[in-house]
Amino acid sequence: MRILPVFSWIVVLWIAKVFLLSLPYKFTLHPDTQHIFGMIGAWMQGILGDSIGTWFANYGSYAVGFVELVTSVILLLPVVFWLLKKVKLLQCAPSRSLLHALGGLMASGVMGGAAFFHLFTPLGIEVIHEGQSDGGSLFYAAVSILILGFVLFVANYRDYKSKITQ
Numbered sequence: 259m260r261i262l263p264v265f266s267w268i269v270v271l272w273i274a275k276v277f278l279l280s281l282p283y284k285f286t287l288h289p290d291t292q293h294i295f296g297m298i299g300a301w302m303q304g305i306l307g308d309s310i311g312t313w314f315a316n317y318g319s320y321a322v323g324f325v326e327l328v329t330s331v332i333l334l335l336p337v338v339f340w341l342l343k344k345v346k347l348l349q350c351a352p353s354r355s356l357l358h359a360l361g362g363l364m365a366s367g368v369m370g371g372a373a374f375f376h377l378f379t380p381l382g383i384e385v386i387h388e389g390q391s392d393g394g395s396l397f398y399a400a401v402s403i404l405i406l407g408f409v410l411f412v413a414n415y416r417d418y419k420s421k422i423t424q
Contacts, residue, residue: 262417266358269406270333273365276399277326284323293387294396295319301379325368333361355418362410365403372400 283291299315336358339351376383376397383397 262413263354266354266410266414269410270358270361273361273403273407273410274330274333276403277330277365281323281327284319284326287319290385290387291319294381294385297381298375298379301381322368322371325364329361329364329368332357332364353418353421355414355421359411359414359418362407362412362414364407366405366407366411369400369404369407373397373404376400 282288295318296315299311299313299318301311302314303311305311335352336354339348342348343351375381376385384394385392385396
């Protein structure tokens, strides 16, 4: 199972890169972010009512960004714990496999929502804003994290369970 930690860290770095690099867009309400969350919010108004749709249009980027930030922290915590153990400031910590399983499940969940909104709302697979297309890059990144996050969860949860039952 030596390949599992290497695979896990590659997936974690991809997820954290995508999530963390998108935070400035989400937290500063970049025009592209306003377009995406505004379009989904308008769609939600017709399905779930004005108040939920308006809330999502105005605050959805903050909520999603917060979940992505927390997910990234959980996925990267094993590095922090390892460093703290090395300098003798920490004696025990949650296992890498447990944190990667939890973070993988969280990443998969949030990107499942993103994939849903791309597929079933007017947003579409290819986001077009002010005549510019993203070529589907947001959708494909979401799907890759949806799948890889779930694989990360399953593989690391199985690894974690096998270690605690020994």
